[in-house]
Amino acid sequence: AQKITQTQPGMFVQEKEAVTLDCTYDTSDPSYGLFWYKQPSSGEMIFLIYQGSYDQQNATEGRYSLNFQKARKSANLVISASQLGDSAMYFCAMREDGSEKLVFGKGMKLTVNP
């Protein structure tokens, strides 16, 4: 069964510093995708970045990069140069290819301090 684990309940980071948000996953399917979403206090889910299980390179999207370590089954999100607007809940999610189900972790709260 698919499972996503985010063990950090909350993190604090200074503005302009980099921060790493941890995510480990478990699946027996060799083909899957990993996603990170941001959820501000307003409630909407904002897609940040995607990594396919067969992708050779780590995904990057602007200030976001995904540190994908397939053997360790981890997909950590790295945010460079944190901004105050980055304060939000962050969710890691996974979908096995061929499935409609996007399985989410419990999320973690990031607070960026000025």
Added chain:
Amino acid sequence: EADIYQTPRYLVIGTGKKITLECSQTMGHDKMYWYQQDPGMELHLIHYSYGVNSTEKGDLSSESTVSRIRTEHFPLTLESARPSHTSQYLCASSAFRDATYEQYFGPGTRLTVT
């Protein structure tokens, strides 16, 4: 940019009332989803649809029902609301982009049943 709308954004209603949460998207996406999210917790898939006249139940058992009569519209109905239904409900649609189906989320409906 995703164009997916949910109404109402906030709803407080008494036990036993029938409610319908609206979700519409203007992107022509075939696949649509409903998620339930308790405060500070992960999202759970409760319903999804592959297209018109297609509806499927998700992982989390829900007393709600859905319909898909038009591509752009995917309403969720609770025949008799109960306090246990208090939660946030997020609607999403998906399109194939960058080798995966990326899900676009609406702003959510925060439901409180008294």
